[in-house]
Amino acid sequence: MKQLKTIIMALLAVSMLAGCNKESNNDVIWDIAPIGFRILVTDSEGHDLLDSTRQDNLLKALTLDSEGETYPVLTVEEAWKKRQGQTQTRAYMPTFLGLTLGQVRDASTMMPTGYLLYFGEFDGTQNIARREATLCLPDGHKVTLAYSNNFNWKSDGSPDIDRHFFLDGQELTDEEGRSGVYRFRYLPGNGLQYAPRPKQ
Numbered sequence: 001m002k003q004l005k006t007i008i009m010a011l012l013a014v015s016m017l018a019g020c021n022k023e024s025n026n027d028v029i030w031d032i033a034p035i036g037f038r039i040l041v042t043d044s045e046g047h048d049l050l051d052s053t054r055q056d057n058l059l060k061a062l063t064l065d066s067e068g069e070t071y072p073v074l075t076v077e078e079a080w081k082k083r084q085g086q087t088q089t090r091a092y093m094p095t096f097l098g099l100t101l102g103q104v105r106d107a108s109t110m111m112p113t114g115y116l117l118y119f120g121e122f123d124g125t126q127n128i129a130r131r132e133a134t135l136c137l138p139d140g141h142k143v144t145l146a147y148s149n150n151f152n153w154k155s156d157g158s159p160d161i162d163r164h165f166f167l168d169g170q171e172l173t174d175e176e177g178r179s180g181v182y183r184f185r186y187l188p189g190n191g192l193q194y195a196p197r198p199k200q
């Protein structure tokens with residue numbers, strides 16, 4: 001009986017150790033960030049033209065064309081309705097919602113500071129040589145946003161991602177541009193001008 005107890009205790013100890021061992025990257029579930037374009041638009045004085053409370057807002061005037069489809073701006077409520085009923089998994093799965101209006105929040109306080117348009121989400125693991133989207137304004141002015149994405153797994157099981165964003169064919173090299181943030185200044189008659197945040 002004593003020997004049986006010893007064997008059971010040894011088996012329990014081994015199974016507990018095996019269950020706690022997460023050293024292997026095979027046990028890691030990587031949530032790869034989805035890809036999207038984040039678009040901010042102000043006037044020449046810095047007023048947010050995506051704020052629906054402003055009379056001169058551009059929300060109904062802006063559309064985005066991509067892969068033969070035209071996307072109007074959706075509200076947050078409309079975007080959430082599209083999410084309902086989707087299968088949940090342990091790993092994050094990107095959900096394409098088109099062009100949606102969201103809030104910009106201060107990183108330290110999480111308080112809203114303005115609005116942005118988000119076009120996505122696209123799968124961060126999909127290799128894409130160039131995916132383009134054209135932002136259209138009522139005066140006929142257009143700008144072309146694009147990204148490329150090269151995704152591989154390293155030999156240690158971790159992800160290797162090489163991602164680039166473009167504006168009208170030119171690669172964005174500023175810090176925000178490299179993550180898909182497009183800050184624009186809108187001047188009536190002149191359209192959108194890229195206006196990245198100054199380095200601090």
